[in-house]
Amino acid sequence: MPDDQHADTRDQIPTNLRLLLIMEEVARTGLPVSPASLSEALGLPKPTIHRLLTTAEAKGFLQRDVDGRSYGPGKRLRRLAANTLSSQRVRTERLMIMKALAEQVGETCNLAAPGRYGMVYLDRVETHWPLRIQLPVGTQVPFNCTASGKMYLSSLRADKLDRLISAIDLQRCTDQSLTDPNVLHDEISATRARGYATDDQEFMDGMAAICVAIKDNEQRLLTTLSIHAPVQRKTLADLEAQLGPLQNAARKLEKLAQD
Known part of the structure; x- marks a missing residue:
């Protein structure tokens, strides 16, 4: 099962870092990223990915692409990048x-x-x-x-x-x-x-x-x-x-x- 395959990796990622790693992966990829791709890249179960994506979208850090399934940087993540620069x-x-x-x-x-x-x-x-x-x-x-x-x-x-x-x-x-x-x-x-x-x-x-x-x-x-x-x-x-x-x-x- 996917949860079993990623259990060791998941245990190594502190809860408070998971959303940051998702945003980092979205920014690194440079293209709209699907939940399945994020799950594979980060070794987190899909239900966790979906929950975190929903939170990030609601708060404006990520936004859904035109296909309705993939995610890219939202207004707050773009502003964060500009402020960092x-x-x-x-x-x-x-x-x-x-x-x-x-x-x-x-x-x-x-x-x-x-x-x-x-x-x-x-x-x-x-x-x-x-x-x-x-x-x-x-x-x-x-x-x-x-x-x-x-x-x-x-x-x-x-x-x-x-x-x-x-x-x-x-x-x-x-x-x-x-x-x-x-x-x-x-x-x-x-x-x-x-x-x-x-x-x-x-x-x-x-x-x-x-x-x-x-x-x-x-x-x-x-x-x-x-x-x-x-x-x-x-x-x-x-x-x-x-x-x-x-x-x-x-x-x-x-x-x-x-x-």
Whole structure:
């Protein structure tokens, strides 16, 4: 019986750690996880897994996937991850890396993470120029017309990307915004191929941006790092010329996140 097979393993997991291990496994997998998969991975009986999943879902740490059976990170688990990334020591080192990048390229840089309805700014370092674009920490911006949003979309599996593009509002923020799903798919393919994303006045008239991914130790997108500028000062081509410093800073941030 399954309970007999896992009895020894189950006895080794303290009760107060079981829910934490479930959330850790869901986060590690990076895909919606079924109760059966969790039972097999953790060596816990299915009734226990179901009970803990129900509790985690009710409290907002996990949420059910569209299939109604699998589970992924919920709002509170995503917030926990963001707050962990923003712990004082990590944030101090992170801001030092971002400040060095901002000084090197002479423009504002920002760090963003995917939220449920768009990309959320976690941190930013401002340029010294009087003319700059104000997008404070906590700002949520659309997936379809920002460099960070398109970078995130390019990291998704084809089936998940299709579902997300079908479900979200493809906002028209400027005349350049990509609101046609087919055109957006083409742009995401191009983004994936070149390894960075762009925004040529798609989110805001007069603003250009370039973005790269910051990945976890399993090469999944964790956050994004962008630089943006008024086009009066730097065109998209000018920002693309700064791809090297941007990628170098992203690698340093990856190392910081993975340590």
